[in-house]
Amino acid sequence: MISIKDIAKKAGVSISTVSYALNGNPKVTEETSARILKIANELNYVPNAAARTLKTRVSKIIGVYLTDFSGAFYGELLQGMKEVLNQSGYDLIVCSGSYSHQWLPQRMIDGAIVLDHSFSSEELMQLADRGHKLVVMDRELNHPNVNQVLLDNKAGASLAVEYLIEKGHRKLYVVTGPQGSYDSKQRLQAIKQTIGRSSDVVCTQIEGKFDKDSGELAAKQIIREYTEPAAVFCLNDEMAIGLYNTLAKADFRIGEQIHIIGFDNIELTEYTRPRLATIDYSKRKWGALASEQLIKLIAGETVEHERVYVTLVAGESVGDI
Template sequence: MATIKDVAKAAGVSVATVSRVINKSPKASQSSIDSVTKAMNELGYRPNAAARALVSQSTNTIGVLVGDVSDPFFGTMVKAIDKVAHQNGKHLLVGNGYHSADDERRAIELLINNRCDALVIHAKALSDQELIDFSKEVQGLVIINRHVPELEDRCVYLDNHKGAYLATEFLIRQGHEKIACITSSHDIEDVNERIGGYRQALADHQIPLSDAYIESGEPDNDGGEDAMMHLLTKGIEFTGVVAYNDYMAAGALSILDENGLDVPSQVSIVGFDDGFIARYVKPRLTTVRYPIQMMAEKAANLALELAAGDAPTEPEVMRYSPTMVKRDSVKALD
């Protein structure tokens, strides 16, 4: 494999000149650029990215931490960040955190060690203090889907409490009072906020329900199936269901169907996120829209601005508001 010394020898210039050409230094003459480029092509030489970063202090890379890139929610998020990266001549380096503090920490350290120009971090297990410490180390670090008060100007997040409140209140306005909640078993703030929104809506409408109406599971189809099965096994009477996300709602739909309960004529259900699956289950899912694409684009642009030292002069409100998407899985009680 050709080295930078081989290129310098073939081009008849010094190693320093080759380095200037590779790193697009204005000090490199056109004749040097031509001879070095020709030698690199003939030798099949590819500049070492890490070495270039040491000289230029830039890798043209945006680092992204997600929970699990195989989750369609995070796929949408990564695609939106990649769009911004492409517009700015950047590439992506993606790490998975799996809602584990150790995995999140290792992934962030890997992104930092790879000298990413900016970081968009979706971390649920790390403490606020650790994220604050990382933010001191990386000027262009932005946190998405989480609010850390000390990093107010670097957090792009959703009002989860309001989202669950909207979903629950929508069922209440359709005449439902016995409303169950199937939620994620993960110990993260999203879960607490959405349960809080569910309970607040019930309280505001003077509907007393016990905690037996709340069941949890993994935030996927299987978890939705498990949570719904537990609700049915307990023999709780309910006519409405608020789900943590669309995938749990889809799993719940399948269990209701297997047990001869028709949606929406016997049970109405509301999801959360408005992912692709919401439009393709039967019946099409009424849900709460999570504007993750818009939020991810905002987070990526903000991370690049901060990395370049161009922080917004006026503080922006970066708490996004969810909205209802009404489809076919809810029916008003007679």
């Protein structure tokens, strides 16, 4: 591999002069700089990013930690992050797995955005104690080097359940997310609080995993137990779509026999007939806001915790009783 030492030898200059030229330092004359850059190009020189990062302690790369990459949810979220980061001169890499947790202490990335419940809060606090800058989207952590950009899960869940109750539904199913999910826990708390204000509502909880398969399994349970019209609140749209399709294949009338509402308003919900009711928010804005906050943290600016607000999308998948 060609090094700056090789370039210096061929150009007949010092290594430091080559370094100045490659980095555009005005200490080197334009003529000398042009000659060095030409030689570097002829030798197919590629800068050693790892060495440069060790020297400058800046990689201009941000890591985004996700639990998984499947489903329609992540595309818009990552696009929002990428747009803001690129505008500020940063690149984005998507990380998963415990090995990539070392990229922060190794200074391979300048900061991290975390939406990954498998990344423990204890580990994140240790990283923050060492000065690393973090934005969390799936938990509450109080530290000067950590900013929270959270979805208003409780408001969304309350809107969904209130909507079902207003439509006259008293028999409810709730299909949850994974046990370790912050979003699922927040939504469940709000559901229990909202149902607690209506003494005649009966609620059955079905454990899910925020994926289509979970919705399909939930649908099979509901079909087995079916005796009268019921409403189902799936805590994300991926599960709602799985449930919806399985019920439709079993000739259940959505919006008449089974009433469904989801959470996330992914693009696919627009094409369901009857249209799936859901909770909406801008995933692109959520991602963009997380990036903006992290850039401010890295720059040493003061930031306040942020919350992304939600709205109800009424759909024909929920009818009156």
